[in-house]
Amino acid sequence: xxxxxxxxxxxxxxxxxxxxxxxxxxxxxxxxxxxxxxxxxxxxxxxxxxxxxxxxxxxxxxxxxxxxxxxxxxxxxxxxxxxxxxxxxxxxxxxxxxxxxxxxxxxxxxxxxxxxxxxxxxxxxxxxxxxxxxxxxxxxxxxxxxxxxxxxxxxxxxxxxxxxxxxxxxxxxxxxxxxxxxxxxxxxxxxxxxxxxxxxxxxxxxxxxxxxxxxxxxxxxxxxxxxxxxxxxxxxxxxxxxxxxxxxxxxxxxxxxxxxxxxxxxxxxxxxxxxxxxxxxxxxxxxxxxxxxxxxxxxxxxxxxxxxxxxxxxxxxxxxxxxxxxxxxxxxx
Numbered sequence: 616x617x618x619x620x621x622x623x624x625x626x627x628x629x630x631x632x633x634x635x636x637x638x639x640x641x642x643x644x645x646x647x648x649x650x651x652x653x654x655x656x657x658x659x660x661x662x663x664x665x666x667x668x669x670x671x672x673x674x675x676x677x678x679x680x681x682x683x684x685x686x687x688x689x690x691x692x693x694x695x696x697x698x699x700x701x702x703x704x705x706x707x708x709x710x711x712x713x714x715x716x717x718x719x720x721x722x723x724x725x726x727x728x729x730x731x732x733x734x735x736x737x738x739x740x741x742x743x744x745x746x747x748x749x750x751x752x753x754x755x756x757x758x759x760x761x762x763x764x765x766x767x768x769x770x771x772x773x774x775x776x777x778x779x780x781x782x783x784x785x786x787x788x789x790x791x792x793x794x795x796x797x798x799x800x801x802x803x804x805x806x807x808x809x810x811x812x813x814x815x816x817x818x819x820x821x822x823x824x825x826x827x828x829x830x831x832x833x834x835x836x837x838x839x840x841x842x843x844x845x846x847x848x849x850x851x852x853x854x855x856x857x858x859x860x861x862x863x864x865x866x867x868x869x870x871x872x873x874x875x876x877x878x879x880x881x882x883x884x885x886x887x888x889x890x891x892x893x894x895x896x897x898x899x900x901x902x903x904x905x906x907x908x909x910x911x912x913x914x915x916x917x918x919x920x921x922x923x924x925x926x927x928x929x930x931x932x933x934x935x936x937x938x939x940x941x942x943x944x945x946x947x948x
Contacts, residue, residue: 657821
């Protein structure tokens with residue numbers, strides 16, 4: 616009886632050039648022991664990393680993975696003894712030192728399948744200073760057929776000593792045609808694809824996330840919230856309606872909308888706005904406050920987001936209330 620092929624991880628259509636670079640270095644035995652894959656969230660770093668992982672752990676690879684060897688089947692089943700993934704613990708924002716101790720022990724072992732050992736950090740910039748320092752020795756002396764893969768949205772947040780020990784591959788943002796064709800297959804139409812591609816700022820995987828039902832519902836709820844603030848609603852009460860939502864997601868939307876509002880306020884050109892369905896809201900907001908005031912609010916939102924990314928643990932409800940109070944104050948000034 617034939618064994619069904621495991622699901623094959625492949626690079627995305629716009630990653631062909633970088634994939635050929637990987638294959639060339641692999642075949643010539645020039646592959647660096649540590650790859651830092653960077654690029655904005657939604658460009659496809661995870662998908663590229665999964666293709667690299669699958670290629671390294673496949674027993675009989677060709678141009679891509681075979682899909683039917685023991686290595687492919689273990690990976691497809693969700694467990695491979697020579698693969699170690701490192702991410703923040705559930706409910707945490709930082710990678711602390713204990714997982715790094717496990718990495719160092721893993722690197723010291725012999726690969727159980729006789730091939731590569733692969734260690735993946737995602738997001739790599741979540742490592743705190745102690746964790747990053749503890750990783751340095753393994754990065755310096757990894758042993759044969761050991762591959763580190765670090766994924767980072769903002770690589771500058773990594774310690775310079777970590778970055779210097781990696782070969783840095785910055786994943787390109789695909790052209791509009793490639794992105795929208797890929798999105799149209801997943802969203803069921805070219806108009807949907809074009810709209811969410813524009814909302815995402817040209818990042819196709821982010822566009823697919825934003826188009827998902829849960830994300831659409833949050834976006835609509837926030838639209839209703841800010842529309843209510845324009846009409847004079849009480850901001851603390853509006854914040855209470857959002858108390859179960861992710862503060863990171865709320866800040867992301869708020870920052871994206873403020874950037875749109877500022878673009879419109881400075882240029883007057885509606886074509887430069889990424890969220891065209893929100894133009895009435897933006898135009899009303901521009902009437903009620905000066906552009907420099909929106910810059911101050913944007914700085915506040917970015918700082919709150921930076922603190923969260925750095926592992927801070929502010930009270931989400933207080934952050935949200937302060938955020939909406941500032942919006943409301945500008946709209947009523």
